[in-house]
Amino acid sequence: MTAHFRRTLLDRATQPYRSAGSFAWHFARGKLKGDPVFFGLLELGLIPDAERLIDLGCGQGLLASWLLEARALHESGHWPAHWPAAPKVKDIWGLELMPKDVERARTALGDRARFAQGDICTADFGRTDVAVILDVLHYISYEAQEDVLRRIRAALPAGGTFITRIGDAAGGLPFSYSNWVDRTVFFLRGHRLDRIYCRTQKEWLDVLQRNGFAAEPLPMHKGTPFCNVMLVAKAV
Numbered sequence: 001m002t003a004h005f006r007r008t009l010l011d012r013a014t015q016p017y018r019s020a021g022s023f024a025w026h027f028a029r030g031k032l033k034g035d036p037v038f039f040g041l042l043e044l045g046l047i048p049d050a051e052r053l054i055d056l057g058c059g060q061g062l063l064a065s066w067l068l069e070a071r072a073l074h075e076s077g078h079w080p081a082h083w084p085a086a087p088k089v090k091d092i093w094g095l096e097l098m099p100k101d102v103e104r105a106r107t108a109l110g111d112r113a114r115f116a117q118g119d120i121c122t123a124d125f126g127r128t129d130v131a132v133i134l135d136v137l138h139y140i141s142y143e144a145q146e147d148v149l150r151r152i153r154a155a156l157p158a159g160g161t162f163i164t165r166i167g168d169a170a171g172g173l174p175f176s177y178s179n180w181v182d183r184t185v186f187f188l189r190g191h192r193l194d195r196i197y198c199r200t201q202k203e204w205l206d207v208l209q210r211n212g213f214a215a216e217p218l219p220m221h222k223g224t225p226f227c228n229v230m231l232v233a234k235a236v
């Protein structure tokens with residue numbers, strides 16, 4: 001059942017990207033299938049029900065598509081019995097720097113989620129119950145990382161959820177390999193990247209703590225050669 005279910009969810013979450021062009025569809029298939037973070041979020045029940053979820057640096061909106069289809073499948077009774085319920089999120093808002101990605105997200109998902117073009121270093125996050133940042137923070141300076149974390153904390157209620165995935169700079173060869181892949185893909189997607197701003201897992205936990213979060217690390221690179229860690233934080 002689970003293998004069939006995984007295939008169904010993957011098909012449904014990627015189908016909307018057909019309308020956004022061949023690149024968008026192939027990218028969605030590759031990422032949602034190959035990156036353990038997407039199934040991991042559901043299998044581990046990391047995202048709670050929420051009125052509002054913000055996805056900062058959302059790319060072409062894959063997380064939104066994933067969560068929308070997961071919930072639709074759950075509501076139709078098609079859901080693995082041993083998985084936690086799919087989160088019910090009323091309003092998903094994605095913020096992304098690259099206009100092309102925003103366009104793809106809007107074309108694919110229409111009014112099922114909202115997407116804005118902007119910079120997480122300056123945009124107003126409003127109020128939210130859940131904030132997610134997957135593989136983005138290392139692109140901005142150390143000062144900007146702290147400022148973004150401070151503003152996310154201000155946007156959340158006490159007990160609100162913040163989930164981020166980072167590379168652990170103490171991760172040796174797998175970390176160096178992730179950086180190399182990351183830089184190459186970033187360049188191919190049209191970004192200029194002078195440097196990246198990495199920290200060890202311990203440094204990330206410290207920076208989260210001093211900005212008002214209690215966080216737990218979860219390895220999130222199963223089946224890949226990378227050294228990525230999911231930090232699941234609650235606003236204190």
Ligand SMILES: C[S@@+](CC[C@H](N)C(=O)[O-])C[C@H]1O[C@@H](n2cnc3c(N)ncnc32)[C@H](O)[C@@H]1O
Pocket residue numbers: 031056057058059060062063095096097098101118119120121133134135136139140
């Ligand atoms: C590795 S991709 C991850 C995309 C998405 N979070 C996912 O997991 O599919 C990093 C994304 O962050 C975006 N990004 C980088 N710096 C940003 C910034 N300052 N503000 C908004 N988005 C940014 C990039 O354009 C890119 O789409």
